[in-house]
Amino acid sequence: MTGASATSATLWLRRFHAAPDKGPRLVCFPHAGGTASYFFQMSRALHPFMEVMAVQYPGRQDRRRESPVEDITRLADLVTRELATAPPRPTLLFGHSMGALVAFEVARGLEHAGIAPFALITSGRRAPSTSRAVARSLNLDDDACLVDELRALDGTHSQVLEDQQLLDMILPTLRSDYRAVETYTYVAGQPLNCPIVALVGTNDPQATIDEVRAWSKHTAADFTLRVFGGGHFYLDAHAEAVAEMIRGTSTGDES
Template identity: 35%
Template structure:
């Protein structure tokens, strides 16, 4: 299967043939459209690939995956063709936990490891609130929770027919996130860069700082003013930092060339 026909990979701009690749994972219920702005901002030497999970967008008719172990096993196989150049994994919100667990899975499976991991608006894997039960909330409580985060368009939340299509995937993604079984393991042998906001209701500074326990290499934390919406408001700063750090990390990785 070629990258262009792989249903797990969404292309928001033509493949660049760049020296580096950024593989992105969206928030709960999110799809490729989450990273539309990245397609505008990332430089041409970074090939942008967005993971599209079952149950949304062009895969709406497929059943969503509900457990992390199953998901990263499927991703390990589906994304193998993307690992031929130095690459980074970028996760937004719950997608950051998926990116982390996939990085571990790739390491344990003997694959080419990421040059860097980028986590945005997500507590460290050890401090995720696994008992929060968002995936089991009533519909009114679920919509209230999503509205408070401000990452789901109000049109979807306020339109019953649209929310009917959206609800299964967002519940499944939260179930993946909340039922993930964190295991103590050796830190990742790659740099971890974290982005967060000072008033984000889904994180705190200590839960963001705890990501540093997951790496034996460099760690950085960038804090922005505002709430969960900083991902879009400060997007250009984020993408500039990601591109620069991906290049630098790749240059320091043995065998980083094609």
């Protein structure tokens, strides 16, 4: 794995630090093109208080020889199957961008299986029930278009964007993930029984505050909206505050 080694791992769920014997579990879902190791710093901040696991999607890092899953619902089903067999703990799901959609569908799947999550925390993603008057569709076959998108979101180091060898490694996976997001269709159903906490940056081009507030329609429990300064990857600048918010959510104290 890039940038970190796991103390334990399954094919889907990675744990970078030893977990306490008791306490809640946090499961993190990466953004499009993202990897489990994106959440290494979050794991380091939270592992004394809870078990922190990150999902490793197929098609990247040590799973790069596997084909990416280009269907959000199918991807969620596969992760749900893994979590359903995990030792029981109060489980919080945290998803950023594409990961928010996967986490949402996993929450639905777990509730259907009678394993209700403790909370769903979404980040940088508009609610599934929202739609935009003018849908923006990327030309997924154009590498330059994908690179421009990465620059606009400001979540990829400029040195990576100038290195063709690295781009050749990451663009196929990014293309597949974007295809999964663009083809995702929300199927209306019962709202979740767990609380939803929705996070967003003030200048996120992919999710306005109103679009994120619409996550409130997807829960029959409490809803909390948290706004941070920054763009789509506001997380990088507010990692400590987000970690503290997650810890508060796990104890029922979000203040």
